[in-house]
Amino acid sequence: MERRQLEYFVAIVEHGGFTHAARALHVAQPSLSRAIGKLEHELGITLFHRVGRNAVLSAAGEALADRARLVLRDLDAFRAAARAIGAGTAGRVDVAATSSSALEPVTSAVAELRRHHPGVTVSTSSALSATEVVAMVLQGRCEVGVCGSAERPTGQGLVAHYLRDEELLLVTPPGTAVGTGTSVTPADLRGMRFVVTKPATAVRTLFDRFAATVDDMVLAAEVGDRSAVLPMVLKGIGAGLMPDGWADLARRAGAQVYHFNPPERLAQWLVHRRGGLTAAASAFVETTLALCDQRAD
Structure with missing residues (x-):
């Protein structure tokens, strides 16, 4: 063969x-x-x-x-390890990530890799949910995955590293005042219109939980691509619920950003298969874990 x-x-x-x-x-x-x-x-x-x-x-x-x-991945890992012994870390790592995780920590990890391992190329594949990220890794479609999940991701032969708690925020159209100061409570959402992602995402789960207890929350638009949420919010179609990785971009675009009181948080995880990783994947994993440890300190 x-x-x-x-x-x-x-x-x-x-x-x-x-x-x-x-x-x-x-x-x-x-x-x-x-x-x-x-x-x-x-x-x-x-x-x-x-x-x-x-x-x-x-x-x-x-x-x-x-x-x-998986066999092809293992062969790539063997070949990359051999190259790394003599020529330093190089190669390509395929990373599955939900949209919020692709912003942070993946973007920062890529920037750090460019400084310390310029021979490593990161190719990201988008996923709608943590379940899809895990499936892509276990099927060998990607070597590493980054996602948000309330529970530790599991699967036969899967390794999951806790990264951090990302905070879910309320983002409203420019000039829209909600709550008091920079924080809101679920009750402040009464009567508001929302742009949300389709079911199975963490943000949609949060919206559905709020809507079950808060009267008159209106679903103004439902999108399959999360990147469409912020443009719709900026157009005044409705408010959005977004992970903190979007906060700076939303503020620079003119949107209002609010924290929930009490905070709404979701654990973020880095996953890969147990066993040998390519040199490029190992560099990505080590860099991402180090970045999150630095921020925790």
């Missing part, structure tokens, strides 16, 4: 068929088909059912897809 065969197998799965995979890999489709046929022969199983021009994963293929991704 060759690495190239596993790369072809994973590419077909991720691109939805032989034709798109061949185009993405810049190889001739007959070469791709021969490589997969050889792999099936060596394994003694059928990975894909050919239905006309389409390829559908077999039960065996579904069972092995995630395993193939």
Whole structure:
């Protein structure tokens, strides 16, 4: 079995068929088909059912897809470790992150890596929830994940590092006064209109909890992309609930930012699979943990 065969197998799965995979890999489709046929022969199983021009994963293929991704990750870790011994830390780390975590601490970690490990490239993939981040890491789609979750993320072979408590804030359109000073209570939200994300996110969970006890909270707009919340707030469509990573950007844009009394906080976690990490991933993990420890002090 060759690495190239596993790369072809994973590419077909991720691109939805032989034709798109061949185009993405810049190889001739007959070469791709021969490589997969050889792999099936060596394994003694059928990975894909050919239905006309389409390829559908077999039960065996579904069972092995995630395993193939993990094997490729482990091979990358071995190769990166060998390079790091002689040439310093270098390589690419794929990081899954929810939108608030992509702002902080991921942005600060990337800036720190550029100073101390300029050979490391960070590629981020967005996720809607902590559950999606964990799945992306366990499936091998990303090596590291950063997310907010009230409970410690769990999964077979998963390692979770506590980073910090991020604070959830109220952000209102420019010139909108709420509560007293810079703080608000849930009761101050009565009668307000809100722009919120779709269910399954931490911010939506907070909105739903408030709405269950506070009268006349209005859902003005529901968005799938969290980056659309702040622009809508600035347009006056409604208020928003946002993690503290958005606070500086919201203030600079002219929005009003309020803390809740008592504070609303959510634990933030860094997750990765147990076992060997690539040198680039190790550098990202160590840098992120060090940054959060410094801020805690």
